[in-house]
Amino acid sequence: MGTSIDTKQFIACEQCDALYEKPDLIQGQRAKCVRCGNIMAERKVDSIERSFNWSLAGILLLLPAILLPIMGVTLAGQYHHASLLDCIVALIERGFLMIAILVFLFAIAVPVVRLFGAFYITYTFKFNKLKPSLLPFFKAFHHLDSWAMLNVFMLGIVVSMYKLLDDTELSVNMGLLAFILWLISSTMAAIALDQDYIWQRLEDEFVN
Numbered sequence: 001m002g003t004s005i006d007t008k009q010f011i012a013c014e015q016c017d018a019l020y021e022k023p024d025l026i027q028g029q030r031a032k033c034v035r036c037g038n039i040m041a042e043r044k045v046d047s048i049e050r051s052f053n054w055s056l057a058g059i060l061l062l063l064p065a066i067l068l069p070i071m072g073v074t075l076a077g078q079y080h081h082a083s084l085l086d087c088i089v090a091l092i093e094r095g096f097l098m099i100a101i102l103v104f105l106f107a108i109a110v111p112v113v114r115l116f117g118a119f120y121i122t123y124t125f126k127f128n129k130l131k132p133s134l135l136p137f138f139k140a141f142h143h144l145d146s147w148a149m150l151n152v153f154m155l156g157i158v159v160s161m162y163k164l165l166d167d168t169e170l171s172v173n174m175g176l177l178a179f180i181l182w183l184i185s186s187t188m189a190a191i192a193l194d195q196d197y198i199w200q201r202l203e204d205e206f207v208n
């Protein structure tokens, strides 16, 4: 909207600082720096649709991932199943409160917020329900991105803690499969999301 001179934006190459007019990319197109060949921008194909589907899958997998047993442990001759929540409770009972809090935050809370965030954003785009409040919402969502991969490390910590604490035979259960699929879904939902496109649409719509 408006005159083209007022709204014209520039894009700088991160590698060599060359300055360009911001290109209008169509799906699947990339903007390459003429000077150094760096890819400066990319319009992902079917970004909204794909991110919507992955986040929906992630939301459906949420409860199985948290509540199904991720491990089987044999304690004093008895076989127990432990879900991710059980592991967190066990950590608290043994006095590892800080680790329990970290595991809860990064293995459950942050990914859940990101998943529902991605779902909400792609839902509003998919069904044309854009509103001004999406701008601050997306800004906050964007910040969570830096924490994206921590849940994988957290899962590793849970498993190794349990093993250290109990010195037992471990077996892998359905819950772990659900948890891994859940991790893949939430990671793919984030990768498929074209943040440039979303910024641009929101700015075109509400900033002026």
Ligand SMILES: [Zn+2]
Binding pocket: 013, 014, 015, 016, 017, 018, 033, 034, 035, 036, 037, 038
């Ligand atoms: Zn360059």
